[in-house]
Each structure stands twice: as structure tokens, then as C-alpha cells.
Amino acid sequence: MRKLQVSLSLSQTQKIRLDKALEKLQSCTTNPNASVIVADSIPVNYEDAFLKGLGTADHNGEVVATVCGVVERVNKLVYVRALRARYKPEVGDIVVGRVLEIAQKRWRLEINFNQDAVLMLSSMNLPDGIQRRRTALDELNMRNIFEENDVVCAEVRNVHNDGSLQLQARSRKYGKLEKGQLLKVDPYLVKKSKQHFHHLEQYGVDLILGCNGYIWVGEHVEVRDSMVEDQISDVERQKITANKNSTSLEEQELIYTPLEMRQNICRIANAIRVLSNLGFTLIVEVIMDTVNASNTKNIEIHDMLGSEFHVVVAEREADRRISLTKRKK
Structure with missing residues (x-):
């Protein structure tokens, strides 16, 4: 916390307020x-x-x-x-990583672990949605699925005795992440739970809390059922591919994320940064409360990283924990 006070250059009044909030938080510790x-x-x-x-x-x-x-x-x-400490993976963990290399029938991902993770082509859900054996043509088209520096969401499939890690992405909720921000926090701030995928309907944003400390905040993407995907004809797929590859200004405008959406993404991302700086556990309720507090107090997005808002968030979190303690009693 001393490093936080130095980096934020708190005033004397803000230091006193922050110390009082920390004392309240400490009193709430069971x-x-x-x-x-x-x-x-x-x-x-x-x-x-x-x-x-x-x-x-x-x-x-x-x-x-x-x-x-x-x-x-x-x-x-x-x-x-x-x-x-560095992230210690367990089977079933939801992780977010970045593609480093495309090798034979596999992608190599960086997931904030002491070794790179491996996502096999056989453990990946193909774009056509059909469950079948992977062919040599699929291996040649691996770069059309993921390429270097792509951000990918996957699940830990296996952890070998030598420390190597194998991922899987067989569900529609996994895969490539676009139109958003990738944040890195300390892994201990992300508590493992049954739900790590969150759709913030109020802002139209998807929030993925990776167990490895990588958090994704991006534009909401509808997950279509595989039966619907199978009904798309080959001709329609070619049209979609052609539209993605075209470079006309009108089609590029359709691809761009609207300004309001980008502002929502940045506001939620800054709220996570503030909570991370304060060392608070990152749960959806606390994140949304921080975002709503910034809107209520009419704080600009770039001002959320200032010293005053850090103190305000610490005071709100102290009051929230005190109220929770009183309810339990």
C-alpha cells in the first residue's frame, strides 16, 4: 500500500482518508x-x-x-x-492467453505461467461446427483460425507431471477474442468460481475473468448454437469470408466498434485497474459498483486512475464489507 501512495502522490487529506478505510477493512477481517x-x-x-x-x-x-x-x-x-506468486494451473480453469507460435497441429499460448500452454488442433472447435477428424487441409488452414498475437480464451484440459500444460476450446464460448482490452492483474485477485464469463447487459460488454490473472473486457458477442451454424450454406460462408476480407470504407465502418461501446470498455477496464491497485478481489459485484460510482460522481474515464477515485473506491469497499459483516451477525 505504501507503493500505491507513492505512485498516486496522495495529498495529506487523501492519505488520512485512505488509512481510515484500510483500518475499517482490517477490522472486517475474520x-x-x-x-x-x-x-x-x-x-x-x-x-x-x-x-x-x-x-x-x-x-x-x-x-x-x-x-x-x-x-x-x-x-x-x-x-x-x-x-x-505466478499462476498455478488446475484442470478446469478458465484462462485467457495470447498466441505466440503456430506449430505442427498446435498453437503455443502465453498464459502467465512458467511454461507456455499448448492448444492442439484436435482440441479446438472448428469454424464449421462439425465434429470430425482433422485433416491435412485443416492443419494448413490453422492460421485462419488463430494467428500470432491473437487473444484466445480456453480451458485447462490437462497438467502433466513435467509442468507442461494442455488446453481445450471445444465449446462455442471459447475461442478468439476481439474488440476489447486485455488486462493483466495478480492471479490471486481472481477468485475461482463456477462462472467466469459475465455479460454486463447494461453496457453491452463481455467480461471474462481468467484464473491466470488475464482479464478480457470486450464488446458482447452472441454465441450461436452449432445447429444454427450448420444451416449456413457454403455459398453464404463464402460471402461472409469475402465481406471480412474486403477493405471498402463502408464495410470497415461496420467492423469498427462504436465510440460509446469503446467508452464503456475503457470505463470497466479502468475500474478493474483501480481495484487491482488497491489489492481488492475482483468479483462482478465490486467491479460494477466501482463503474456505477464513477458514473454517479461524473468522473471522466481518464480521471478514474487518479488518486481521489482510488480513495473513494477504498472507502466504498470498506463500507460494503462492514454492512456485510453486520448482516451476518
């Missing part, structure tokens, strides 16, 4: 001993047998933390889950 920094003592019951896991060590007869994070206990195992 277990203050859960968060530790390096050399903090971890309370354990020495009478019962326990196992020291990652992020812990012995020092003068006490168990201390060797990393900053949250103390986790699983049966007899005690370890510290580092917060600002």
Missing part, C-alpha cells in the same frame, strides 16, 4: 492471523503432531513464515500460500 509476512510467527499447537509445508521454517523453536501470504491448514499440514 481471522487477522491468517495473513503473514516474512519472519512472522505462525501459531500452531505443539502438543499435536503437525507438518510444516511450503513457506514455513523453524526459527528458535517457532514456526515462522518465509514468504508473504495466507496461512492454510489441511489436516496436520500447515503452509503459507504466497499471494504474489
Whole structure:
């Protein structure tokens, strides 16, 4: 938080307001001993047998933390889950990545992991929507599906023992992402849940919270059923392809994202940046509350990254958590 205060160059009044908001947030924490920094003592019951896991060590007869994070206990195992660590993938995670290379029957993606992920051609839903074996012609046309620097949404299919990662994109909700912004935040700020795809109907924007810390904010795209796709004739597909490849001014205007939509995307993206700077968990309710607060206070999009709005968001989040705590009681 000190780095935040320096980067924002807060005034004296803003520093006092921010400190008060942080004190309120700390008072709402159910277990203050859960968060530790390096050399903090971890309370354990020495009478019962326990196992020291990652992020812990012995020092003068006490168990201390060797990393900053949250103390986790699983049966007899005690370890510290580092917060600002690289993404650790699990099967079923929704991730957003960028294509780095096209290889033989596969794409190589960067997903904020210590190794690049692999998306096989056989694990990809083809544009025609027909389930069939991949041929040599499909391999030659791989660049028509994804090319270098494309942003892609996929699901973790398998994590091998050597750390290599394999993805899949067999559903219509996965695939290439266009007309939007790609944001990078700390992976621990994205909580794993049942729903990582969100359609913000009020703004006509799609929000994808990748478990790997990559977040996509883009124009809403309707996911058509495969049965509807199969009804499109080959002639119509050729017309669509020709329209995409044409470069006339009128057709380019149809491809461009409207100004209002771009403003909505930028406003939501800046709200996520503010929450990330403050270290708040990124959930849809908090993101929408931050966006609505910027609209209510008539804050311009570029002013959302200023020091005043950061303080306002911290105060609102403190009030929200206090109200939630009172409801539980």
C-alpha cells in the first residue's frame, strides 16, 4: 500500500482518508492471523503432531513464515500460500492467453505461467461446427483460425507431471477474442468460481475473468448454437469470408466498434485497474459498483486512475464489507 501512495502522490487529506478505510477493512477481517509476512510467527499447537509445508521454517523453536501470504491448514499440514506468486494451473480453469507460435497441429499460448500452454488442433472447435477428424487441409488452414498475437480464451484440459500444460476450446464460448482490452492483474485477485464469463447487459460488454490473472473486457458477442451454424450454406460462408476480407470504407465502418461501446470498455477496464491497485478481489459485484460510482460522481474515464477515485473506491469497499459483516451477525 505504501507503493500505491507513492505512485498516486496522495495529498495529506487523501492519505488520512485512505488509512481510515484500510483500518475499517482490517477490522472486517475474520481471522487477522491468517495473513503473514516474512519472519512472522505462525501459531500452531505443539502438543499435536503437525507438518510444516511450503513457506514455513523453524526459527528458535517457532514456526515462522518465509514468504508473504495466507496461512492454510489441511489436516496436520500447515503452509503459507504466497499471494504474489505466478499462476498455478488446475484442470478446469478458465484462462485467457495470447498466441505466440503456430506449430505442427498446435498453437503455443502465453498464459502467465512458467511454461507456455499448448492448444492442439484436435482440441479446438472448428469454424464449421462439425465434429470430425482433422485433416491435412485443416492443419494448413490453422492460421485462419488463430494467428500470432491473437487473444484466445480456453480451458485447462490437462497438467502433466513435467509442468507442461494442455488446453481445450471445444465449446462455442471459447475461442478468439476481439474488440476489447486485455488486462493483466495478480492471479490471486481472481477468485475461482463456477462462472467466469459475465455479460454486463447494461453496457453491452463481455467480461471474462481468467484464473491466470488475464482479464478480457470486450464488446458482447452472441454465441450461436452449432445447429444454427450448420444451416449456413457454403455459398453464404463464402460471402461472409469475402465481406471480412474486403477493405471498402463502408464495410470497415461496420467492423469498427462504436465510440460509446469503446467508452464503456475503457470505463470497466479502468475500474478493474483501480481495484487491482488497491489489492481488492475482483468479483462482478465490486467491479460494477466501482463503474456505477464513477458514473454517479461524473468522473471522466481518464480521471478514474487518479488518486481521489482510488480513495473513494477504498472507502466504498470498506463500507460494503462492514454492512456485510453486520448482516451476518
